[in-house]
Amino acid sequence: MDAYEAITTTRAIRRYRDEPIPEADLNRILFAATRAPSGSNRQPFRFLVLRHGPAALEARQVLAGCFAALWGAKRAGDGYDTGSGTDPTSPKARMAATMQHFVDHIADASAIVLACTRARHGGVLHDGASVYPACQNLLLAARALGYGGVMTNWHQSEAARLAEICGIPDDVTIAAVIPLGRPVGHHGPVRRRPLPDLVYEDRWEASAPWAVDPPGTRFTGGPPAP
């Protein structure tokens, strides 16, 4: 798979087959993650992989609890079960079903990667900018090897508990939790807003004549309407 295809087809994968990820593949995925750039090449990112060790089993249960709580609140708050969500075939209801399945099974994901960073207090934007490229490298490498995953941040209410279980030091932040596995569904072209909505030239919101989507591109404006 070439890099361009991987970039344009790496979807958030939230359903995984019940298959372990061989260590050789984990090695390649994490090697790719750690090739990411960071400010001054400081490499503040660290990846703690949860498989089936004692700490991992405990951390998986904690993640199951906080993911369910976060999704439950979002489901109610964003009205996933009202309006078009009452029709089980609607995009909103299908999204809700996918998310429910995701949080119900997060503890069983083949591997869960805690993407961590030693924050330098350079500000959220600066610190994040030295760990999230590595997260995307990880997802792209996983996709190239036939796996899938999703970046999440629903662990935050239990970050201290996870740190305690896994021995994560005080100056380290869990920037993202990334479950990985063989996808049940498929990767495929990701949908975004039309290119002219996202790319300007010369002045803010001034269109760039060359910024056009390839033929056949499908779009989305964001999450399903409430």
Ligand SMILES: Cc1cc2nc3c(=O)[nH]c(=O)nc-3n(C[C@H](O)[C@H](O)[C@H](O)COP(=O)(O)O)c2cc1C
């Ligand atoms: C910073 C960031 C945080 C995210 N947090 C979550 C999350 O907590 N839970 C989740 O299910 N997905 C999360 N996602 C995944 C996005 O929802 C997903 O990438 C987006 O909807 C686009 O979907 P697609 O990649 O399949 O096109 C996050 C993605 C990013 C980049």
